[in-house]
Amino acid sequence: DVVGGLMARDFDGVDDTISLPASTAYDFNNNILICAIVKNDALTQSGWIASWGSAAGRGYALYVNATSGVLNFAVFGGTDRTGTSTTALSTRVWFAVMGHSLTGGDAIFRRLNLETGVMASQTGSATGAITAPTNDAGMMGRYQFSVTQFWDGPIAQVSLYNRAVFSVEEFEFWARGAWSAYVPSLKGSWSLFGTTSPEPDWSGN
Numbered sequence: 492d493v494v495g496g497l498m499a500r501d502f503d504g505v506d507d508t509i510s511l512p513a514s515t516a517y518d519f520n521n522n523i524l525i526c527a528i529v530k531n532d533a534l535t536q537s538g539w540i541a542s543w544g545s546a547a548g549r550g551y552a553l554y555v556n557a558t559s560g561v562l563n564f565a566v567f568g569g570t571d572r573t574g575t576s577t578t579a580l581s582t583r584v585w586f587a588v589m590g591h592s593l594t595g596g597d598a599i600f601r602r603l604n605l606e607t608g609v610m611a612s613q614t615g616s617a618t619g620a621i622t623a624p625t626n627d628a629g630m631m632g633r634y635q636f637s638v639t640q641f642w643d644g645p646i647a648q649v650s651l652y653n654r655a656v657f658s659v660e661e662f663e664f665w666a667r668g669a670w671s672a673y674v675p676s677l678k679g680s681w682s683l684f685g686t687t688s689p690e691p692d693w694s695g696n
Contacts, residue, residue: 498647498684499528499530499645499646499647499683499684500645500646500647500683500684501644501645502631502632502641502642502643502644502645502646503641503643504532504533504535504536504538504641504642504643504644505641506641507632507633507641507642508630508631508632508633508635508641509630509631509632509681509683510628510629510630510635511543511628511629511630511631511679511681511692512628513626513627513628514626514628514679514696515626516678516679516694516696517543517624517627517629517651517678517679518623518624518625518626518627519623519653519678520566520594520621520622520623521593521594521621521653522591522593522652522653522654522655523551523564523566523591523592523593523621523651523652523653524589524590524591524651524652524653524654524655524656524657524676525540525541525551525552525553525564525589525590525591525649525650525651525652526587526588526589526648526649526650526652526657526662526665526666527540527541527553527587527588527589527646527648527649527650528585528586528587528588528605528646528647528648528666529585529586529588529642529644529645529646529647530583530584530585530586530644530645531555531560531580531581531582531583531584531586531642531643531644532582532583532643532644532645533582533643533644534555534557534560534582534643535557535643536557536639536640536641537554537555537556537557537563537634537640538554538555538557538640538641538642538643538644539552539553539554539630539632539633539634539640539641539642540552540553540554540555540588540631540632540642540646540649541553541629541630541631541649541651542554542565542629542630542634542635543624543627543628543629543630543651544624544627544629544635545624545625545627545628549622549623549624549625549627550566550622550624550627551564551565551566551592551621551624552564552565552566552634553565553588553590554634554640555580556575559575559579560579560580560582561575561576561577561578561579561580562575562576562580562588562590562600562602563575563576563590563615564590564591564592564598564600564615564617566592566617566621566622575598575615575616576590576598576600576602576613576615577613577615578602578611578613580602581604582644583644584604584606585604585605585606586602586603586604586605587602587603587605587662587665587666588600588601588602588603589601589602589656589657589662589665591655591656591657592617592621594621596617597614597615597616597617598614598615598616598617599612599613599614599615599656600612600613600614600615601657601659601662603662603663603666605666610659610662610663612659629679631646631649631681631683632646646683647682647683647684648670648680648681648682648683649679649680649681649683650665650670650671650677650679650680650681650694651677651678651679651680652673652676652677652678653676653678654673654676661673670682670693671693671694674694677694677696678694678696679692679694679696680692680693680694681693
């Protein structure tokens, strides 16, 4: 599949995943910002775009809820902290999506329809503690601690930042191709047009 002239990795919703090596670059629990360029072909189960953390109960993720089709920002641990957007993602449409969470605040979501150019922003209430990963691995295409919850559709780009939420203008700049911008807050950047697993991390971390 292609978006903006770039190839994307097509996840089959059955068993396709990309594992990301463990790194201390992911060890933060405040101002967590995840951005991705995705197309959701079908939603028969919750589709996890990317997650980082450990089975010990620490980490964070961006996914689409199977029941409602809306974006969720999950921070899992002893007390899960989940922020939920209010508008469902249409299937078979390319979107740039963003989720942001910080200690003591609600989750913020933005989504840009790359086919129509329409931007939407929502705030989702979030409660519970955020427990940072500790040199833990990540995964794209599935929640790594479940045998289900696979993403069904192409993913072209995933970026992880430790910074304040993107403004609408900053997010649109990112979505239009500035995937390695806003350093040094960039903690991971993966362009999924190759065939290797794990994908190269262009952030240098």
